[in-house]
Amino acid sequence: MADTDLLVTLLVKVAILASMASIALRPNFAKRLFLRERRTIWQRFELAVLFGVVFASGPLVRMALGYRAAEVGVEGALVSGLVGGFVPGAVAGALISVPAFAGPAFEWGTLPLLVGVGALGGLLRKMARDPEDVWRFSPFFLFSLLAWTRGRIPNSEGVFNSLLLLACAMVEAIRYELARRGLVFDLHEGAEPGLAALLLGYLATLVGAGLTLKVWNNTRNEWKIENQQRLLVEARLMNLTRQMNPHFLFNTLNSVAALIRTDPDQARSVVYRLSTILRRLLRKQDAFVALSEELAFIDDYLQIEQVRHGPKLQVRREVDEKAAAARIPSMILQPIVENCIKHGIGPKLEGGTVVLRAELRGGRLQVEVEDDGVGIPVDDLPSVFRKGIGLSNVRERLTVLFGTDFQFVLEPRQGGGVRARVQIPELRERAAGTAAPERARAVA
Numbered sequence: 001m002a003d004t005d006l007l008v009t010l011l012v013k014v015a016i017l018a019s020m021a022s023i024a025l026r027p028n029f030a031k032r033l034f035l036r037e038r039r040t041i042w043q044r045f046e047l048a049v050l051f052g053v054v055f056a057s058g059p060l061v062r063m064a065l066g067y068r069a070a071e072v073g074v075e076g077a078l079v080s081g082l083v084g085g086f087v088p089g090a091v092a093g094a095l096i097s098v099p100a101f102a103g104p105a106f107e108w109g110t111l112p113l114l115v116g117v118g119a120l121g122g123l124l125r126k127m128a129r130d131p132e133d134v135w136r137f138s139p140f141f142l143f144s145l146l147a148w149t150r151g152r153i154p155n156s157e158g159v160f161n162s163l164l165l166l167a168c169a170m171v172e173a174i175r176y177e178l179a180r181r182g183l184v185f186d187l188h189e190g191a192e193p194g195l196a197a198l199l200l201g202y203l204a205t206l207v208g209a210g211l212t213l214k215v216w217n218n219t220r221n222e223w224k225i226e227n228q229q230r231l232l233v234e235a236r237l238m239n240l241t242r243q244m245n246p247h248f249l250f251n252t253l254n255s256v257a258a259l260i261r262t263d264p265d266q267a268r269s270v271v272y273r274l275s276t277i278l279r280r281l282l283r284k285q286d287a288f289v290a291l292s293e294e295l296a297f298i299d300d301y302l303q304i305e306q307v308r309h310g311p312k313l314q315v316r317r318e319v320d321e322k323a324a325a326a327r328i329p330s331m332i333l334q335p336i337v338e339n340c341i342k343h344g345i346g347p348k349l350e351g352g353t354v355v356l357r358a359e360l361r362g363g364r365l366q367v368e369v370e371d372d373g374v375g376i377p378v379d380d381l382p383s384v385f386r387k388g389i390g391l392s393n394v395r396e397r398l399t400v401l402f403g404t405d406f407q408f409v410l411e412p413r414q415g416g417g418v419r420a421r422v423q424i425p426e427l428r429e430r431a432a433g434t435a436a437p438e439r440a441r442a443v444a
Helices: 003-024 028-034 041-065 073-084 086-096 110-127 141-149 155-180 195-262 264-283 291-312 334-345 378-386 390-402 438-443
Strands: 288-290 313-319 327-329 352-361 364-371 407-412 418-425
Touching: 003 041, 003 073, 003 195, 028 041, 028 195, 041 073, 041 086, 073 086, 073 110, 073 155, 073 195, 086 110, 110 155, 155 195, 195 264, 195 291, 264 291, 288 291, 291 313, 291 327, 291 334, 291 352, 327 390, 334 352, 334 364, 334 390, 334 418, 378 390, 378 407, 390 407, 390 418
Parallel strands: 313 352
Antiparallel strands: 288 327, 352 364, 364 418, 407 418
């Protein structure tokens, strides 16, 4: 084979390796495996099967179609060991070697070669002082060596790069000797390769392994960034939820304090209802709950308020059955209901009614809470969200969960009072198969 033809073949081979590296990250469990350094025995087995199946497709294509550039067994076994360790590397090497026994040549030397190369990758991983040295390896070894000698990269990284360079040279030397004896696939088609051809083979192995690690590391870093962003959103949401619970608790305790002197029996009733609510809050901290569950929570809260206000406070529900099964952010309605009672019905001498409505419209859940109380001047509506904790907290939580894909408005009601409307995408249980918005799915 001419050096020019060999160069083209090796370049295609490197491109195939990069494609296979991308394919290996597509299964759902790949993300879980790649983001952890310590793995259970079962996770190592999963990783070995993933590597083995993906990289074995190259030798299989080579055996079936005679496409020489698809022979990526050595590089696949090496990176399997570098990323997974001894066991995944050796098992993956064994799986990658299976196609070699299907052809007429019966390349029986492929099995011990690839198992050994996979184990060698695991040994190199073990020798790395810092596990990140594996991911920082660069195929552009000349620049790496120069940077190391000038002290621009850590000593441990430089040592690992040098070891991997030597390992690739050793693997290529062993493969060449086995190919001369007809025990493994011969890239040079039986011809005696010159020095240039041997160097090209070595470079292809080195660049192929390094490029595969780079592709995986870039995707791994993107996953880490996404995971950090998700954790930040969850932390912010949890902080808002914890802010809301004390706000509700303090207001209710103030009501109990006012009732203790005037009506101890009612105070005991309020404490009992409060204990039911607190058990619910302590038992479950999900970001999303079914609307029916949220309404049950509101019922307990309203019973507390009805004890305080007596017949002055009436409640009416108009909730569609289909809407009751939809999911809604937990503790999102209580501050709205509290605002209706405190600022709408409370100041009204003859009392009033709180109406809860919910329905599904065009794939969106719309919940309305309205009262026929004293109302809010139109000019004051824009500033309501900046006053107090409750409504501003609700709006901020909706922003964290849905970005701009929600509606939360207050509007005057004909005949007096205020109507609060919350509209969000329809969310269902995961088992129902309905896709949730990306921002909401990250914290659900």
